[in-house]
Amino acid sequence: MNEDLQKEAALCSKHVKRTAILEDLTSELKENFGRLERETDQRLAEVADDLVGTTLGRVTELEKKNEGLEAELKALSEQVAELLRVKMTADAAAVAADAQTAKRVQDALDAEAGKEKEAPRSSQLTEEEEEAERIRRSETRFPGLAKKAAAQAAKDAERLEREARRLEGYAAENKKKQAAASVSAPKKRKREAPRKCK
Secondary structure, three states: OOOHHHHHHHHHHHHHEEEEEEEEHHHHHHHHHHHHHHHHHHHHHHHHHHHEEEHHHHHHHHHHHHHHHHHHHHHHHHHHHHHHHHHHHHHHHHHHHHHHHHHHHHHHHHHHHHHHOOOOOOOOOOHHHHHHHHHHHHHOOOOOHHHHHHHHHHHHHHHHHHHHHHHHHHHHHHHHHHHHHHHOOOOOHHHHOOOOOO
């Protein structure tokens, strides 16, 4: 019986030692788990702060770049408008010069006709017939003048049409870019005002 008690006491002592060891391990595991949880929370907070800071920095950079592009577009639009004004002025001057040349040619033809002392038929002709006669005389004296004037007018109209299409395409593309930039920027949320406790 004494031996049984000794064996049981020894077994009980082993169990007590193992329980103490397990309690120490459990306590250590709890501490490690708590430390790991704190480190994880801290790292997640740092990553979130970095992410928010990077995103805000990128948005600010994009806004600055967008402002620069808008300024460039405005300057470019003004330059194009100025070029169009200069072109229209030059075209008007060319048309006026052509008209003066045509008038001089017509005056010369009229003077020559007067020298030939033809019977005055102009009173019998309609305005369209007189104009056709003038054009015919101009063509005989200056061959190709009417064709040259018509070809130049067609070229000018075609060039102005091409320029207008190019500017419309540029404006449409810029609107798309601005729309894409405004969609990618995060929207600001309104914060509620804190309520005062009475």
